[in-house]
Amino acid sequence: MTDALLGTVQKGVDAVDLGRQLRVGMPQSPNHPQFWHTLPRRHGDMVRADGGSAANDMITMGCHVGTHIDALAHVSHEGLMFGGVDAAQAGVGGKYDALGVHTIAPMIRRGVLLDVAGQHGVACLEGGYEITVEELEAAAAAAGVEVGQGDVVLIRSGWGSKFAEGAAYVGGPTGVPGVGETGARWLAERGIHAAGADTIAFERLAPGGGHALLPAHRVLLVESGIYIIEALDLEELGARGWGEFTLVLVPMNIYGATGSPVRPLAVRAR
Incomplete structure (x- = not known):
C-alpha cells in the first residue's frame, strides 16, 4: 500500500524556509551567549601525502540565538516551572531532565500564519505595539482559518524585515511589537502546541524596557x-499568503538544555 504522505512528496511539494541564517554578528538577545564560528583547520594547514587537504569548523553559541525554540525548562515563575516542577531542584546537576529540550518531540503539525502586519496594510508594526485578541481573530478570518487544538501558530508583525539592520531588530529603545498577556491567553485557550513570531522575544517589548517583563x-x-519559537523569518510566508500549511520543526536533541536552534519549514503540496 502506498503511503499517502510519501505519494504527496513524490508528486512535489513547495517549502518555505522559516529559519534565519547563523552568522557572526547577527542580532540577538543580549541575555544569551553570542554565535561564533571559526575554522580551527583551513585547507593547506595540513596536507596529506597524496595532496589532499581538509578543513573543519567549530561553533559556540547560546541555545536561544538565531531562530530557536524555548523548552518548558526555559522559564519559571515564583520558583516553579510547568506542571509545578521546582525550578531550583530541577537544575541540580546542571541539566533540566524533566522539561529540557530533549523532551520536545519532532513537530510535523498544522501550521497557521496570522499576518497582523498584512491586515494593517503595513510592512511592519511599530515598536512596542501590542497585538490584540481582536487583531489575531481578524488575521485568522482574513486567512480563512481557525486556530485549533495542536496547531503551531506563527504571528507576523513584519519586524523580521529589520533583522539585517542588527540593533534595530533587537529594539532596545524602540520596543518590539507582539502579543501581551491577553493575546497569549487567547492562544492558550485554543490548546495550541507551539507559538512563534518574527521577533526576538516573541511577545511585545516596551520601548526601553528590554526583557524586564515577559508575561x-x-x-x-x-x-x-x-x-515558543522566536526570530522566525516570516516574510516569504506572508508574501505567499499561506494561511495554513504543514509545519516541520525538529529541535536538536540536547539533553537537559533550555532551548535549541531550529530551521523550521512550511510545506505545501504543489
Whole structure:
C-alpha cells in the first residue's frame, strides 16, 4: 500500500524556509551567549601525502540565538516551572531532565500564519505595539482559518524585515511589537502546541524596557506547557499568503538544555 504522505512528496511539494541564517554578528538577545564560528583547520594547514587537504569548523553559541525554540525548562515563575516542577531542584546537576529540550518531540503539525502586519496594510508594526485578541481573530478570518487544538501558530508583525539592520531588530529603545498577556491567553485557550513570531522575544517589548517583563512567556511556557519559537523569518510566508500549511520543526536533541536552534519549514503540496 502506498503511503499517502510519501505519494504527496513524490508528486512535489513547495517549502518555505522559516529559519534565519547563523552568522557572526547577527542580532540577538543580549541575555544569551553570542554565535561564533571559526575554522580551527583551513585547507593547506595540513596536507596529506597524496595532496589532499581538509578543513573543519567549530561553533559556540547560546541555545536561544538565531531562530530557536524555548523548552518548558526555559522559564519559571515564583520558583516553579510547568506542571509545578521546582525550578531550583530541577537544575541540580546542571541539566533540566524533566522539561529540557530533549523532551520536545519532532513537530510535523498544522501550521497557521496570522499576518497582523498584512491586515494593517503595513510592512511592519511599530515598536512596542501590542497585538490584540481582536487583531489575531481578524488575521485568522482574513486567512480563512481557525486556530485549533495542536496547531503551531506563527504571528507576523513584519519586524523580521529589520533583522539585517542588527540593533534595530533587537529594539532596545524602540520596543518590539507582539502579543501581551491577553493575546497569549487567547492562544492558550485554543490548546495550541507551539507559538512563534518574527521577533526576538516573541511577545511585545516596551520601548526601553528590554526583557524586564515577559508575561506571555509565563502564560505559555509555565502555565500552559506551550512551546515558543522566536526570530522566525516570516516574510516569504506572508508574501505567499499561506494561511495554513504543514509545519516541520525538529529541535536538536540536547539533553537537559533550555532551548535549541531550529530551521523550521512550511510545506505545501504543489
